[in-house]
Amino acid sequence: STHEQKPPTNSFSPSRLTSSLLAVALLSSVGSSMLYGYNLAVVNHPAQYIKEFFNLTTVERYGTSMSTEGLTVLYSVTVSIFALGGLVGSFTVRMLVTKFGRKGTLVKSTALVFAGSGLMGFSRAFGVPEMIIVGRFLTGVHSGIALSVVPMYLGEIAPKNLRGFLGLVPSIFICIGVFFAQILGLQEILGEHWPLFLSLTAVPAFIQLMLLPWFPESPRYLLIEKHNIHATVAGNWFSTYRGKANNQEEVEEMQEEQHFHSSVQTVSVCELLRDRTVRWQVLSVAVVNMGIYDGVCLQIWFYTNSIFENAGIHASQVQYTTVGTGAIEVIAGLCFTIERIGRKPLLIGGFGFMGICCSGITFSLILQARVPFMHYISVACVVGIIAGFCIGPAGVPFLVTGELFTQSHRPAAYIVGGALNWLSNFTVGFLFPFLQVRSSLSGAFCYLVFFGVCIGVAVYVYFIIPETKNKTFMEISQMFASTSEQEVGALDLLNDITNQLELLESTTT
Numbered sequence: 139s140t141h142e143q144k145p146p147t148n149s150f151s152p153s154r155l156t157s158s159l160l161a162v163a164l165l166s167s168v169g170s171s172m173l174y175g176y177n178l179a180v181v182n183h184p185a186q187y188i189k190e191f192f193n194l195t196t197v198e199r200y201g202t203s204m205s206t207e208g209l210t211v212l213y214s215v216t217v218s219i220f221a222l223g224g225l226v227g228s229f230t231v232r233m234l235v236t237k238f239g240r241k242g243t244l245v246k247s248t249a250l251v252f253a254g255s256g257l258m259g260f261s262r263a264f265g266v267p268e269m270i271i272v273g274r275f276l277t278g279v280h281s282g283i284a285l286s287v288v289p290m291y292l293g294e295i296a297p298k299n300l301r302g303f304l305g306l307v308p309s310i311f312i313c314i315g316v317f318f319a320q321i322l323g324l325q326e327i328l329g330e331h332w333p334l335f336l337s338l339t340a341v342p343a344f345i346q347l348m349l350l351p352w353f354p355e356s357p358r359y360l361l362i363e364k365h366n367i368h369a370t371v372a373g374n375w376f377s378t379y380r381g382k383a384n385n386q387e388e389v390e391e392m393q394e395e396q397h398f399h400s401s402v403q404t405v406s407v408c409e410l411l412r413d414r415t416v417r418w419q420v421l422s423v424a425v426v427n428m429g430i431y432d433g434v435c436l437q438i439w440f441y442t443n444s445i446f447e448n449a450g451i452h453a454s455q456v457q458y459t460t461v462g463t464g465a466i467e468v469i470a471g472l473c474f475t476i477e478r479i480g481r482k483p484l485l486i487g488g489f490g491f492m493g494i495c496c497s498g499i500t501f502s503l504i505l506q507a508r509v510p511f512m513h514y515i516s517v518a519c520v521v522g523i524i525a526g527f528c529i530g531p532a533g534v535p536f537l538v539t540g541e542l543f544t545q546s547h548r549p550a551a552y553i554v555g556g557a558l559n560w561l562s563n564f565t566v567g568f569l570f571p572f573l574q575v576r577s578s579l580s581g582a583f584c585y586l587v588f589f590g591v592c593i594g595v596a597v598y599v600y601f602i603i604p605e606t607k608n609k610t611f612m613e614i615s616q617m618f619a620s621t622s623e624q625e626v627g628a629l630d631l632l633n634d635i636t637n638q639l640e641l642l643e644s645t646t647t
Contacts (some may be wrong), residue, residue, distance in 0.1 A: 162353045163292055163307045166244055167347020170284030171308035173251065175315025177277050180218055184332035189213055192267050212267075219271050221564035223278020224285070228556030231286045232549040236363065236404055240291035240356040243283065244346065250280040251343035260339030266586030271338070277339060281558055284537065293540040294356040298518035298610055302481065302537060309533025311393055313468045320621055362429035363404060409548040419542040420554060421605050427555040428562045429489060429513050452516030468528075480607040481534050481541075485599045487510040488530025495522035498583045503585075535559075541606045544615050 181188065189209050196204045204212070254276035261269035296304040322328045328335040331526040406414065410420060418507050498519040506512035535555070543551045606614050 154540060155303070157295070158353070159289055159300070160206075162279075162295070162350070163304045164290060164311075165267070165346060165350055165353070166241075166288050167308045167311035168342045168352065169248065170244060170281075170288045172311040172315035172318075172342055173277070174281040174285055175312035175317075176319045176339060177274070177315075178282060178312075179221055179316045179319035180323065181274075183320065183325070184330075184335060185213065187330060187332050188216065189269070195265055195267050198265065212448050216271055216274060216309060218564050220274045220278040220281070221560050222277040224282030225278075225557055225560035225564060227282025228286060228553055228560055229282075230284060230551050232404070232406070234283065235287060235290065235549050236361070239359050240287055240294065241350060241353065242355065243287050244291065244465065245351055247287075248278050248285045248347045250276045250283075251339050254280070255340040257336040257345075257558070259333050261336075262333045277562075280343075282556060285432035285559075286539075289536040290540050290548060290552055290560055291356055293537065294358040295354075299608055301541070302607060304536030306533040308467070308529070308536065308555060312532060315527050316466060341396075353357040364547065387402075393506075395639050397494045399428035404546050405550050407553050410547055413547070416543065418548055418602065419547075420426070420551070422542060423535075423539050423555040424558050425595055425598050426485065426531075426538065426603075427559040429531070429535075429591055437528045481538055482599060482603060482605045485534050485538075485603070486530075486596045488526045488532075489533075489592045489596040489599070491526035491529075492523050492531070493589045493596065495519040495526065496589040498522070500583060500585045538603070538606065541609075541614055 155225075181479065189212075192209060194203050194210050196202070231243075234247070238246055238311045257269040257273035257276070261267060261273070278328075289305055291302055292304045312454070322335055410503040411415065496519070499516055502512040502515040502519060506516065539551055540548055604617050609617075
């Protein structure tokens with residue numbers, strides 16, 4: 139570290155969870171994270187109706203129907219364009235949170251949801267399938283913004299002993315959003331009324347728009363980035379989120395961080411990538427965020443029905459089996475064990491269990507033609523992947539992204555993590571259906587790729603990423619700074635030895 143200041147050594151007394159703190163966590167997640175989960179699964183049940191709509195409009199326009207391969211390509215674009223929008227949205231995070239703040243960004247970005255839901259809702263009435271694609275793109279942009287801003291906001295307003303608990307609230311609502319999409323998408327409910335089904339995202343966005351503005355902005359943003367100590371201390375932030383507790387120590391910790399960064403502006407992505415003092419943090423964010431969606435969960439949500447059909451589940455039972463997996467997601471996600479177990483064990487256990495289940499799917503698909511009960515093994519492995527994902531990888535990477543960086547580097551870090559996250563999301567979402575329609579053997583072996591990714595991420599987390607539970611942002615930064623200093627010292631020693639050897643060699647000569 140190039141700074142001489144040391145992180146604060148005072149220890150805080152544990153803060154309690156106030157009703158206002160819980161309310162803002164729930165509200166920001168309902169209008170953002172839940173929409174993300176909803177949009178992941180919303181195109182799963184009505185896939186056949188959407189394809190029929192695409193084919194019908196093609197016949198009306200050109201007098202001929204689309205080929206099966208053409209429909210697969212167009213539907214894959216419809217599914218994966220959501221991730222492309224998320225990639226675009228992730229690039230705007232630093233600019234938006236710097237200009238509008240964390241809460242302000244969440245409120246203003248709801249306009250994208252209203253525009254996207256309107257386009258999708260009226261697509262069949264106007265006979266324009268392109269409206270679905272554009273609507274999916276706009277909702278993806280919103281999710282790309284919200285998926286980074288919500289954990290950033292909650293991480294900055296939460297006391298350190300509750301940061302893990304509140305940081306996992308968005309992941310719970312991602313699972314709830316998926317579950318709602320699976321329930322509402324049943325043929326008996328909104329399966330055939332897919333335009334209404336796609337446009338329901340406007341409802342939770344409206345709730346967030348009406349209520350979230352009444353809650354205070356992030357105090358770290360106000361103090362460290364806007365240098366507005368009056369709004370931080372004299373405003374209603376502490377009375378809202380901390381109740382009557384003594385908050386002097388927390389104010390001092392924020393002021394220490396402000397002093398630490400007094401001469402440092404919020405860095406750009408290029409500056410972040412060039413900063414050698416945070417390279418291990420950047421690499422860690424890249425590994426865990428890319429591992430989330432390379433780790434098979436994207437296609438589990440986008441293509442659950444087709445996965446179960448390939449596993450031998452009868453077509454009439456597939457949609458109900460899918461709803462059952464959604465219920466398991468919610469139950470697994472409700473295991474708020476992060477403050478007791480820690481971030482690191484949940485990441486290692488989650489990715490490791492997902493990897494084992496991926497290999498189980500491969501072997502069950504290979505053997506199911508000869509061993510009938512292997513169909514049930516396939517379903518169990520899919521459920522295992524979902525459970526493993528919700529227990530750890532669903533929310534911890536976004537929480538860790540915020541914890542590994544201090545205020546000046548945090549927005550750029552979320553851009554890097556979000557961009558890699560969404561790029562993996564788009565790639566897997568677009569290519570997976572083509573992998574599936576190859577031979578049954580290649581469709582089985584494609585899961586071994588995800589097995590390797592999951593196990594690789596688990597090994598990396600075990601050896602590289604430290605436990606961040608109950609540590610301040612400055613303490614975590616100092617842990618990595620010590621590692622960087624040791625590396626620099628080792629490199630300097632190696633250079634000295636090399637120079638001495640060269641000098642000795644020249645003298646001998």
